[in-house]
Amino acid sequence: MRKNILIAGGAIAALLLARNIWVILTQLPDEKFQGAIFRIIFFHVPAAFTCFLCFLASLIAGLAYLKSKKLNYDAFGVSVVEVGLAFGAVNLLTGMIWARIIWGIWWTWDWRLTSMLICWLLYAGYLVLRRAIDEPTERARMSAVMSVLNFSVVPFVFFSIKWFRTQHPQPVLFGEGKMDSGYRAMLYGNWVPILIVAAILIAVRYVQEKQQREIDALRREAHMI
Amino acid sequence: MQFLRQTLTVTAKDLRSELRTKEAVNASLSFALVILILFSFAFDPTSETTREIAGGLLWLVFAFAGVLILNRSFARELANDCLETLVSSPVPGSALFVGKSLANYALLIAIEVVCLPVFGVFYNVTWWSRPWELAMVLALTTWGLTVVGTLFSALTVNLRLREVMLPMLVYPALIPCLMAAMQLTTTLVAGEPIAGDQWAWVRLLAGFDIIFTSLAVLLIDAVLIG
Amino acid sequence: MSALAIAGVWKFYGDFPALRDISFTVEPGACVALLGRNGAGKTTLLKILAGLSRPAKGRVTLFGQDASERSARASIGVLGHGIGIYDELSAIEILRLFVNLYGLHHPERKAMEWLERTGLERVKDGLVREFSRGMRQRLAVARAFLHSPRVLLLDEPFTALDDRAIAVLQTVLREALAEGRTVLMSTHQLREALELAMHVALINRGKLAFTGERTREMADDPGWIYRNYGEA
Numbered sequence: 001m002r003k004n005i006l007i008a009g010g011a012i013a014a015l016l017l018a019r020n021i022w023v024i025l026t027q028l029p030d031e032k033f034q035g036a037i038f039r040i041i042f043f044h045v046p047a048a049f050t051c052f053l054c055f056l057a058s059l060i061a062g063l064a065y066l067k068s069k070k071l072n073y074d075a076f077g078v079s080v081v082e083v084g085l086a087f088g089a090v091n092l093l094t095g096m097i098w099a100r101i102i103w104g105i106w107w108t109w110d111w112r113l114t115s116m117l118i119c120w121l122l123y124a125g126y127l128v129l130r131r132a133i134d135e136p137t138e139r140a141r142m143s144a145v146m147s148v149l150n151f152s153v154v155p156f157v158f159f160s161i162k163w164f165r166t167q168h169p170q171p172v173l174f175g176e177g178k179m180d181s182g183y184r185a186m187l188y189g190n191w192v193p194i195l196i197v198a199a200i201l202i203a204v205r206y207v208q209e210k211q212q213r214e215i216d217a218l219r220r221e222a223h224m225i
Numbered sequence: 226m227q228f229l230r231q232t233l234t235v236t237a238k239d240l241r242s243e244l245r246t247k248e249a250v251n252a253s254l255s256f257a258l259v260i261l262i263l264f265s266f267a268f269d270p271t272s273e274t275t276r277e278i279a280g281g282l283l284w285l286v287f288a289f290a291g292v293l294i295l296n297r298s299f300a301r302e303l304a305n306d307c308l309e310t311l312v313s314s315p316v317p318g319s320a321l322f323v324g325k326s327l328a329n330y331a332l333l334i335a336i337e338v339v340c341l342p343v344f345g346v347f348y349n350v351t352w353w354s355r356p357w358e359l360a361m362v363l364a365l366t367t368w369g370l371t372v373v374g375t376l377f378s379a380l381t382v383n384l385r386l387r388e389v390m391l392p393m394l395v396y397p398a399l400i401p402c403l404m405a406a407m408q409l410t411t412t413l414v415a416g417e418p419i420a421g422d423q424w425a426w427v428r429l430l431a432g433f434d435i436i437f438t439s440l441a442v443l444l445i446d447a448v449l450i451g
Numbered sequence: 452m453s454a455l456a457i458a459g460v461w462k463f464y465g466d467f468p469a470l471r472d473i474s475f476t477v478e479p480g481a482c483v484a485l486l487g488r489n490g491a492g493k494t495t496l497l498k499i500l501a502g503l504s505r506p507a508k509g510r511v512t513l514f515g516q517d518a519s520e521r522s523a524r525a526s527i528g529v530l531g532h533g534i535g536i537y538d539e540l541s542a543i544e545i546l547r548l549f550v551n552l553y554g555l556h557h558p559e560r561k562a563m564e565w566l567e568r569t570g571l572e573r574v575k576d577g578l579v580r581e582f583s584r585g586m587r588q589r590l591a592v593a594r595a596f597l598h599s600p601r602v603l604l605l606d607e608p609f610t611a612l613d614d615r616a617i618a619v620l621q622t623v624l625r626e627a628l629a630e631g632r633t634v635l636m637s638t639h640q641l642r643e644a645l646e647l648a649m650h651v652a653l654i655n656r657g658k659l660a661f662t663g664e665r666t667r668e669m670a671d672d673p674g675w676i677y678r679n680y681g682e683a
Contacts, residue, residue, distance in 0.1 A: 145444050160405060
């Protein structure tokens with residue numbers, strides 16, 4: 001039943017993405033200043049939204065675990081962080097590709113990209129922490145504490161880097177001006193299939209984590225005999 | 226006032242232990258000195274640009290050297306299961322945490338105070354031109370480093386490769402705090418006062434300190450008790 | 452009121468149950484030997500009693516107070532695997548430290564009293580790292596007892612002790628029991644433990660396999676209880 005839902009969701013996401021990509025590539029006109037590469041924004045921005053939505057979910061999962069001590073919250077927590085990191089990487093890579101085409105350099109210390117990089121490192125630390133703890137209950141507890149700390153740092157990272165960057169003149173990565181309504185519709189429109197893909201990945205990882213926990217418990221039981 | 230007595234007892238114990246062995250302090254000071262020297266090879270210490278990044282360099286040195294002290298904080302309790310003995314006593318986790326943070330704070334400030342003149346000599350910067358404002362920046366930033374570092378020290382105390390894990394986990398979380406300090410210190414070391422919109426950085430430091438101290442006190446029991 | 456009331460305690464490591472539905476009570480003044488093979492769950496249970504971890508299900512109370520509350524901590528004295536003293540401090544500094552942490556009065560006097568009781572008054576200013584194993588154990592005993600705890604939790608206290616340290620520990624425990632304190636000790640050294648313990652509890656694979664009074668068979672042949680209630 002669950003598997004069918006995931007497959008159905010995958011199919012819907014695939015259809016939506018295919019349709020969107022077709023529209024992006026054929027229907028929408030080139031943007032005035034940036035040309036064809038502008039279209040990457042339709043993946044760049046939704047990936048960032050998804051990434052931070054996942055990080056917010058990890059905060060909630062962490063708090064829920066600390067309150068209830070139910071390990072399913074921990075399984076959910078690790079799933080959303082991993083998927084969030086993946087979409088964060090998409091955001092960073094698409095940003096780098098854009099910068100290479102437009103400015104000729106792979107990286108600009110633009111405040112948004114820099115903040116994303118730091119948050120990415122923060123949450124990569126979460127995964128490294130988990131790796132270092134063998135016992136599942138202790139791992140869940142420490143991960144939950146770290147996810148609360150990490151999310152609390154995120155707003156500080158954004159503010160401090162934004163202030164830092166606006167004190168020095170920087171090339172503006174994206175025009176702060178309004179987007180055409182056609183573009184905006186696609187921006188939000190593309191977010192839907194991306195969210196569906198994220199949800200499916202989270203669900204698959206969650207089930208895998210629960211099964212891993214079961215296997216670990218059986219292995220412990222076997223060693224006792 | 227039981228809380229205060231317990232907190233200060235923990236602080237006194239940590240300071241007494243550290244001053245008797247001087248393990249962490251020696252390592253930290255030597256490391257700071259070595260980095261200062263290494264940086265002098267990477268950047269020309271006499272040029273104008275180096276003076277512009279002086280604030281940044283100084284806080285990099287403090288951050289790297291400081292982690293050695295912070296790592297020791299809970300690690301010193303591992304021998305003979307002393308941490309378990311403390312946690313199973315009536316001392317609340319928050320008193321243990323605040324006590325250790327105060328001890329770490331004292332040690333970090335001491336290292337910074339020793340490094341400043343050395344830095345001034347090697348990099349030809351006058352750090353004493355705005356002493357009160359510099360002291361305020363040192364006080365606020367060091368508390369931010371201490372609080373986050375001590376909490377992560379508690380988090381990583383039982384892990385494999387603890388010495389490597391702590392720096393890796395703590396530095397991204399400290400970036401906002403360090404960034405504010407770097408900005409402010411560069412201004413102050415150049416002899417200028419903290420101007421209008423620069424006070425935003427001071428507010429950021431204060432906000433960081435308040436929020437992370439509160440979070441740490443709330444979360445410490447979850448970290449210490451299984 | 453029981454000194455210790457353990458009711459329906461479960462503890463999980465992941466999905467694996469390390470303790471399953473443990474329930475028993477310990478009356479004030481009793482001395483209980485907690486037995487069990489390695490990995491049976493003795494240390495896990497003692498950690499819960501000492502407030503170092505929380506049970507997933509069930510409740511532990513000390514003289515009616517929940518064991519996880521800070522105020523209950525003052526009634527227990529813990530002597531674990533690691534003895535809980537600092538190598539770089541001196542004997543008297545450590546005892547003064549714990550007197551302050553436990554909120555007692557007259558730190559100097561209390562510390563000296565316990566140094567004398569454990570025969571360490573001549574080395575009071577010596578650093579612990581220069582002590583022998585037996586001396587450290589005696590200092591640890593002083594640390595565990597100095598706040599006059601009503602309940603004593605000991606995790607394998609006789610391990611690797613020399614004769615003098617064993618004698619000191621047994622004397623201190625007998626005095627404590629005579630004063631009406633309660634003792635729960637986990638141990639492999641059945642002979643020493645069964646000299647003092649009137650009650651026995653056996654944990655096998657996380658479950659409580661036996662709880663009751665020490666019998667003649669147990670005292671004469673310590674392996675008896677494992678053969679009949681545990682796995683051999």
